[in-house]
Amino acid sequence: xxxxxxxxxxxxxxxxxxxxxxxxxxxxxxxxxxxxxxxxxxxxxxxxxxxxxxxxxxxxxxxxxxxxxxxxxxxxxxxxxxxxxxxxxxxxxxxxxxxxxxxxxxxxxxxxxxxxxxxxxxxxxxxxxxxxxxxxxxxxxxxxxxxxxxxxxxxxxxxxxxxxxxxxxxxxxxxxxxxxxxxxxxxxxxxxxxxxxxxxxxxxxxxxxxxxxxxxxxxxxxxxxxxxxxxxxxxxxxxxxxxxxxxxxxxxxxxxxxxxxxxxxxxxxxxxxxxxxxxxxxxxxxxxxxxxxxxxxxxxxxxxxxxxx
Amino acid sequence: xxxxxxxxxxxxxxxxxxxxxxxxxxxxxxxxxxxxxxxxxxxxxxxxxxxxxxxxxxxxxxxxxxxxxxxxxxxxxxxxxxxxxxxxxxxxxxxxxxxxxxxxxxxxxxxxxxxxxxxxxxxxxxxxxxxxxxxxxxxxxxxxxxxxxxxxxxxxxxxxxxxxxxxxxxxxxxxxxxxxxxxxxxxxxxxxxxxxxxxxxxxxxxxxxxxxxxxxxxxxxxxxxxxxxxxxxxxxxxxxxxxxxxxxxxxxxxxxxxxxxxxxxxxxxxxxxxxxxxxxxxxxxxxxxxxxxxxxxxxxxxxxxxxxxxxxxxxx
Amino acid sequence: xxxxxxxxxxxxxxxxxxxxxxxxxxxxxxxxxxxxxxxxxxxxxxxxxxxxxxxxxxxxxxxxxxxxxxxxxxxxxxxxxxxxxxxxxxxxxxxxxxxxxxxxxxxxxxxxxxxxxxxxxxxxxxxxxxxxxxxxxxxxxxxxxxxxxxxxxxxxxxxxxxxxxxxxxxxxxxxxxxxxxxxxxxxxxxxxxxxxxxxxxxxxxxxxxxxxxxxxxxxxxxxxxxxxxxxxxxxxxxxxxxxxxxxxxxxxxxxxxxxxxxxxxxxxxxxxxxxxxxxxxxxxxxxxxxxxxxxxxxxxxxxxxxxx
Numbered sequence: 001x002x003x004x005x006x007x008x009x010x011x012x013x014x015x016x017x018x019x020x021x022x023x024x025x026x027x028x029x030x031x032x033x034x035x036x037x038x039x040x041x042x043x044x045x046x047x048x049x050x051x052x053x054x055x056x057x058x059x060x061x062x063x064x065x066x067x068x069x070x071x072x073x074x075x076x077x078x079x080x081x082x083x084x085x086x087x088x089x090x091x092x093x094x095x096x097x098x099x100x101x102x103x104x105x106x107x108x109x110x111x112x113x114x115x116x117x118x119x120x121x122x123x124x125x126x127x128x129x130x131x132x133x134x135x136x137x138x139x140x141x142x143x144x145x146x147x148x149x150x151x152x153x154x155x156x157x158x159x160x161x162x163x164x165x166x167x168x169x170x171x172x173x174x175x176x177x178x179x180x181x182x183x184x185x186x187x188x189x190x191x192x193x194x195x196x197x198x199x200x201x202x203x204x205x206x207x208x209x210x211x212x213x214x215x216x217x218x219x220x221x222x223x224x225x226x227x228x229x230x231x232x233x234x235x236x237x238x239x240x241x242x243x244x245x246x247x248x249x250x251x252x253x254x255x256x257x258x259x260x261x262x263x264x265x266x267x268x269x270x271x272x273x274x275x276x277x278x279x280x281x282x283x284x285x286x287x288x289x290x291x292x293x294x295x296x297x298x299x300x301x302x303x304x305x306x307x308x309x
Numbered sequence: 310x311x312x313x314x315x316x317x318x319x320x321x322x323x324x325x326x327x328x329x330x331x332x333x334x335x336x337x338x339x340x341x342x343x344x345x346x347x348x349x350x351x352x353x354x355x356x357x358x359x360x361x362x363x364x365x366x367x368x369x370x371x372x373x374x375x376x377x378x379x380x381x382x383x384x385x386x387x388x389x390x391x392x393x394x395x396x397x398x399x400x401x402x403x404x405x406x407x408x409x410x411x412x413x414x415x416x417x418x419x420x421x422x423x424x425x426x427x428x429x430x431x432x433x434x435x436x437x438x439x440x441x442x443x444x445x446x447x448x449x450x451x452x453x454x455x456x457x458x459x460x461x462x463x464x465x466x467x468x469x470x471x472x473x474x475x476x477x478x479x480x481x482x483x484x485x486x487x488x489x490x491x492x493x494x495x496x497x498x499x500x501x502x503x504x505x506x507x508x509x510x511x512x513x514x515x516x517x518x519x520x521x522x523x524x525x526x527x528x529x530x531x532x533x534x535x536x537x538x539x540x541x542x543x544x545x546x547x548x549x550x551x552x553x554x555x556x557x558x559x560x561x562x563x564x565x566x567x568x569x570x571x572x573x574x575x576x577x578x579x580x581x582x583x584x585x586x587x588x589x590x591x592x593x594x595x596x597x598x599x600x601x602x603x604x605x606x607x608x609x610x611x612x613x614x615x616x617x618x619x620x621x622x623x624x625x
Numbered sequence: 626x627x628x629x630x631x632x633x634x635x636x637x638x639x640x641x642x643x644x645x646x647x648x649x650x651x652x653x654x655x656x657x658x659x660x661x662x663x664x665x666x667x668x669x670x671x672x673x674x675x676x677x678x679x680x681x682x683x684x685x686x687x688x689x690x691x692x693x694x695x696x697x698x699x700x701x702x703x704x705x706x707x708x709x710x711x712x713x714x715x716x717x718x719x720x721x722x723x724x725x726x727x728x729x730x731x732x733x734x735x736x737x738x739x740x741x742x743x744x745x746x747x748x749x750x751x752x753x754x755x756x757x758x759x760x761x762x763x764x765x766x767x768x769x770x771x772x773x774x775x776x777x778x779x780x781x782x783x784x785x786x787x788x789x790x791x792x793x794x795x796x797x798x799x800x801x802x803x804x805x806x807x808x809x810x811x812x813x814x815x816x817x818x819x820x821x822x823x824x825x826x827x828x829x830x831x832x833x834x835x836x837x838x839x840x841x842x843x844x845x846x847x848x849x850x851x852x853x854x855x856x857x858x859x860x861x862x863x864x865x866x867x868x869x870x871x872x873x874x875x876x877x878x879x880x881x882x883x884x885x886x887x888x889x890x891x892x893x894x895x896x897x898x899x900x901x902x903x904x905x906x907x908x909x910x911x912x913x914x915x916x917x918x919x920x921x922x923x924x925x926x927x928x929x930x931x932x933x
Contacts, residue, residue, distance in 0.1 A: 027528045031536045035544060042548050051556045113551045122544055126536065222532040230539065321743045321806055324736055324774040328698075328727035337724035345712055445706030449769075451679050452702035453725035 003154065010153025014161025019168070028130040035123055036177050043114060043184040052106035052188055071098050106188025108265045114181060115192060115256070116267065120203065120249045121237055125229040127177060128170050128207035133225045135166045136300070137215030145303070156297040163212050163293065167205065174204035195263075196256050202285050203252035209289035210248065213296040217303070242272065248288060254281040334455040338463025343470060346433055355429040356475075359422055363479045366418050367486060369408035374490045376402065410487040410495070412581035415480055415506055420572055422476045423513050429471065431538045434521050435531040438464055442529045447618070457619055461522075468518040477510030505579035512578065516571045516603055523610035526617035542568050553591055560591040561598060567606055570599035628655050629691040631777060631809045632676060637685035639671055645833055646671045649685070652828050652838035654811075658803045660820035660841070661813040662921065663830035669813045670705070672830065673779055676811070677702055689777065698726055701770030705781035705813075707762065711755030715765050716741060718754055722769035733772065740768045744798065760791040767798065778802065778810045784819050796823050821845075821917040829924055836924045845915030850890070854883045855908040856900060863905030870896065880908055 046052060078091030136159070139145050148158055178200050182189035214228070215221045237247040244250045250273075257273035258281075260266075267273075276284065346352050376398050407413040430437075441447050450460040484503060488496050496503070524537045549566040552558045563569050573594050576583060583592040630653035639647040647668045663669050674680040676687060678695035689695060710718060716737045723733030741750045744764050749757070754765065763783060770778055783799070784792045800823045802808045814820060820827060820841070827844050829836040837844055851872075856863050857880040864871055864883060870892075875882040885896065893910075900907055 027530075027533045028536060031528075031533060031540065035540055038540070038544070039548065042552060045562075046552060046556055046558065049558060051558060109556070113555060118544070118547065118551070122547075126539075223535075226532060226535050226539075230543075234543075321771075321802065322739060323806070324732075326728070326732050329729055331698075331727050334725040334727065337721060337730075341710070341713065341717075341721055345710075348712060441710075444708065444711070445704070446708045446710060448679075448702075448704045448706055449708040449722070450725070452677055452697065452700075452704065453722065454697045454727060455725055456697070459725065 006153050007157045010157025011161040014158050015165050018162055018165035032127050032130050036180060039118055039123065040180055040184050043181055047184060047186050052109050052185060071095050107191050108267060110185050110188050111192050112267055115196060116253060119178060120252055121234050123177065124174055124203060125207055125233045127174050128204050129211050129225050129229055131166050131170045132208045132211035133215035133222050135162050135212050135215050137221045155301045159216060159297050159300045167208055170204050170208040171201055175201055195259055199252040199255040202282065203248055206248045206285045206289045209292040213292040216296050217299040248285065251281040251285045331454045332459065335459040335463040338460060339466040342437055342464055342467035345436060349433050349436065351432045352429060355425050359425045359475050362421050366408060366483055369402065369406060370410060370483065370486060371490065373402045373408050412502060412579040415502060416576055416579050416581040418483065419476050419480055419509050419575060422479065426472055426475045426517060427542060430517060430521050431535055434525055435534050437468060438525040439529050461618060465518060468521055469514045472514045472517060473510055476513055477507060480506045501580055508578035509575035512571055512574045515607055519607045519610035523613040526614055550588065554588055560593055563594045564598045564602045567602055570602035573599045574603060630655055631690060633688045635686050637675065637687060638683045639675060640683045648833040650835040652835055654826050654828065656809045657825035658799060658810045658812060658823050660824035660827045661811055662820055662827055664815060667830040668833040669830055670781065673781055673813060676779065698773065699776045701775035701778045703766045703770040703780045703783055709754045709762060711753065713754055714752060715750035715754060718765060719768045719772050723772040726773035728773060736772050740771050744768055759786040763787060763795065776808065778808055780810060781813045784816060799823050817917045817921055829921065831925055831928055836928055844920050845917055850887050851913040852885050853911050853913055854885065855880050856883055856905045857908055858906035859904030862903040863900045866899045866903040
């Protein structure tokens, strides 16, 4: 009981001190902001050319042939069979349905090209990294942990309090970034945002937990975190096979895959994203987050402070 | 104050010897920076990978000319493993690995080596330059006769040395090897290749080193450097792939992809025929756009470099 | 003094935007050890950068040895920042500094060892700078400033972070190089004790203004032939026996502090015998020394009063 009291006190005071002191002035922050701007500019230029659809997209394995050609072919068929009213009606219905689909195809194209690959595979890990690693990492490197440890509260409460202090910033930044990209992409983007904001938020919490653990407990945390982000999340996450189940992004993709499958849109064939149900994927992500939080509390309590130089 | 412990001093001697011209100090800076890089493990890892790649090409060439020398339409003994069809092997070496002494050979080789340079500069570049900014050592260089001019020249030479050590010099060795294996007429028929190799080396040199100076000066840490270079060498190409190869925007957008531009210029230097990478739908960036991209990076980087290195030191 | 001033500043100002770091500073200093004194943020570092030519004054000008063009080869600078390359060995670093000043590599190495010998740096020179203690780093930094045998040494906080023996040693080196090797030394510091123990001339800066530039004695005040005697026993008689030699008294309860001014040191014995014959007991008899602290704070106070 005594422990719980001081724990809550510690969390409360750490949260109060650090919530509004998230470091946003350092250079990594500007890199992440620059990446967001860059991707947003690209998305805007694609929206400007009105290219978020299958019109010019190529079916797999057919060089020099795109969906637009196929509709033209169907229309040509209906022309050729013009004297048969029934067939031509079917043909025009098919081509009309197809071109209608094409106009509405912005959502899967945007999701596939921006949300699945660039956002989940590259931007989101980096954004979470910039906030989360700095959380206790800067204190470790700045040797100010002495000061934190001199407070009469358990170390675990400092860890939890700091984590809770950075969490809102991580979520705001990742959802905000996603929102900016979505708005840039127009209607289909906003549709994607409404559908996918939960998995993105969940993924950012999980990333925050993983990177926060690295920042608090590992030496040279930023390097390790960057290596993790690039090797595990970006490289493994985009490889075929089951190795990608090691990456956090995989579970977010599972949720997104199934959310869009419910609407009848299959985002990626054979990615293995159907193997995990939504609930399972959510459980996995929360499980990873919790695991790293607990591990962090455990190892953070065991840190030995070396002399200051 | 009573000077008590002076008898323990050895006598100080004034010095009035001949001095080198001041700009020679730049070479001292180059030497010391290279020494620093050579003590890093990452250098030796990347260097050994580069040497492996060089050996692959070296013996690949050798194999190609050896196979070509065998009896036509015969079977070639491959070690103790059995025999292979000569034409199959020629076909494999010529069109798959492109190890036939053509411009594509050198393009592929330098492209691969330059990946190594990027990794090396990203991991060791901060110790080449960034630590001086962090440790406040810039004032040390500033207060010497050569000042920052020597510093910039010296560090530029050091980074350039690394680039040429990895790319240009081994490529020239390969060229020389072919001259020896084939005949020296190879040199007469392919003078462009020789200049192309050197030209490509310098394109990489200017592009990478100016980028390195600006990013290290701006971020001052390995982390920032890695993130920024990941953006340039990873995010930009994938964005360009989405825009051009999947959504069919104007191929001129590839001008955003700095490294693509450098490789394209190298291809032009060597006169190699363009080859599509898997997934690529278009490979027709106007070379002048590539030059513009490189020039843009060079000028922005030079501007930043001058601002950061000539001004920051004064403030710190 | 008919000598050429080492440093001469005329109406020197440096402004960063609206912030004035140096305001109309004028002074000239002559060979010897020059103390550049001032609290933190007084503009010392900016002044040093202007002297070294690393920064350009907003107005005014500087001449070094009577020339307006700065010759960095004649100046050795020891920066305040750590400014070392941690992976280099001590002697390599000093030789490197020499090479940057144009020494040939062979000369630079020989010279590096000479200087490090002179600064009694033993085997430690073969270790990496990253493993050095603060005292050794300061020595190496002094060595790299000396390696090309400059005429003027500019030292920014050379005693910062040193323990008392190391600090004394550093000050010994400074007075050795100034007195016996004829180097001019500019010693920038906020430690008054350092200045008082080695400097000949003082330039006092505060808030970018030059409060004083003169010899140390002038600043501190001439206190020659002033003494403090603490007298116990028959205090009243003793004081009256001293007559008009006594320039002030202070009753301390059991004894009295008496300040006296005499014509020459020859009078000391006479004074003592007078006190003793009047029944006084001499507890202490000490010469009064000028105190830089008092003079320095008086200057700062004066400036503060003027501002108000």
